[in-house]
Amino acid sequence: xxxxxxxxxxxxxxxxxxxxxxxxxxxxxxxxxxxxxxxxxxxxxxxxxxxxxxxxxxxxxxxxxxxxxxxxxxxxxxxxxxxxxxxxxxxxxxxxxxxxxxxxxxxxxxxxxxxxxxxxxxxxxxxxxxxxxxxxxxxxxxxxxxxxxxxxxxxxxxxxxxxxxxxxxxxxxxxxxxxxxxxxxxxxxxxxxxxxxxxxxxxxxxxxxxxxxxxxxxxxxxxxxxxxxxxxxxxxxxxxxxxxxxxxxxxxxxxxxxxxxxxxxxxxxxxxxxxxxxxxxxxxxxx
Numbered sequence: 001x002x003x004x005x006x007x008x009x010x011x012x013x014x015x016x017x018x019x020x021x022x023x024x025x026x027x028x029x030x031x032x033x034x035x036x037x038x039x040x041x042x043x044x045x046x047x048x049x050x051x052x053x054x055x056x057x058x059x060x061x062x063x064x065x066x067x068x069x070x071x072x073x074x075x076x077x078x079x080x081x082x083x084x085x086x087x088x089x090x091x092x093x094x095x096x097x098x099x100x101x102x103x104x105x106x107x108x109x110x111x112x113x114x115x116x117x118x119x120x121x122x123x124x125x126x127x128x129x130x131x132x133x134x135x136x137x138x139x140x141x142x143x144x145x146x147x148x149x150x151x152x153x154x155x156x157x158x159x160x161x162x163x164x165x166x167x168x169x170x171x172x173x174x175x176x177x178x179x180x181x182x183x184x185x186x187x188x189x190x191x192x193x194x195x196x197x198x199x200x201x202x203x204x205x206x207x208x209x210x211x212x213x214x215x216x217x218x219x220x221x222x223x224x225x226x227x228x229x230x231x232x233x234x235x236x237x238x239x240x241x242x243x244x245x246x247x248x249x250x251x252x253x254x255x256x257x258x259x260x261x262x263x264x265x266x267x268x269x270x271x272x273x274x275x276x277x278x279x280x281x282x283x284x285x286x287x
Contacts, residue, residue, distance in 0.1 A: 018084030075113025
C-alpha cells in the first residue's frame with residue numbers, strides 16, 4: 001500500500017512523529033529515553049533547510065530496497081515525549097545510498113544525540129522487508145516499552161504466542177478488529193543484536209505488532225505513525241485487562257470463543273488466528 005499524492009511534506013511528517021512520541025509517553029510506554037521511532041519516505045523530499053549538517057555513515061545492514069530514499073529516525077538517548085517540542089534536535093534524516101550499503105545522515109546544529117537509535121538495524125531491516133514485499137512508499141515503525149505487555153512477557157506461559165493471543169484477544173471486540181493477525185512474540189534476545197533483528201523482521205511480516213520478551217514491543221504501519229502507536233495501545237489495553245484479571249484471581253469471563261467468532265464474522269475480519277476458526281467443541285478455553 002502506498003500513500004497517494006499530495007504526499008505529506010517534511011513538516012507534516014515531523015509533526016506526526018512528535019504526536020506519536022507524545023502518545024507513547026502518555027500511556028507510560030516510554031520511560032526516560034526508552035523507545036524509538038522511524039519513518040521511511042519513498043518520494044523526493046528536501047531536508048537540508050531543516051537538517052543542514054551532513055556526514056557519511058555506514059549502515060548496519062544492506063537495505064537495497066530503500067536505495068536513494070529517506071529514513072527519518074530518532075536519536076539514541078532521546079525522549080520520545082520531547083520530539084514534539086523540538087523535532088529538529090531529536091531526529092536525524094538518513095538518505096540511503098544508491099547501493100543500499102551506506103547513507104548520508106542529515107542533522108541540525110542543535111542536535112542532542114551522537115548517533116541514531118541503538119535499534120537502528122531492526123528499523124532498517126523491517127523497512128527494507130516491507131518495501132520489498134509490498135512496494136509501499138511510506139512505512140512507520142515504533143518501538144516502545146508498554147509496562148503490562150512487557151510484564152506479561154516475563155511470565156513463561158505468555159511467551160507462547162498462541163497462549164498469549166488467546167488470553168489477550170478476548171477482552172474487547174476492538175482488539176481482534178484492529179489486530180487481526182494477533183500479536184507476535186519473540187523470546188528474549190540481546191537488544192540491538194543481529195539475532196533480534198532477523199527474528200523481528202520475520203515476525204513483522206505476518207504481524208503488525210511484536211513483543212520482544214522482557215524488553216518491549218515493535219509496531220509498524222504503512223499508513224501513519226499514529227496507526228502504529230494505536231496498535232501498541234490496543235495491545236497494551238488488552239494486557240491491562242489481563243493483568244487486572246490475574247490480580248483478582250481470574251474471575252472475569254472475557255469474550256467467549258463464540259462471541260469472538262461473531263465479532264470476526266460481523267466485521268469481516270480477515271484474521272490469521274486459526275483457533276478462531278476451529279470448532280467450538282475442540283478449541284481450548286482460556287484458563
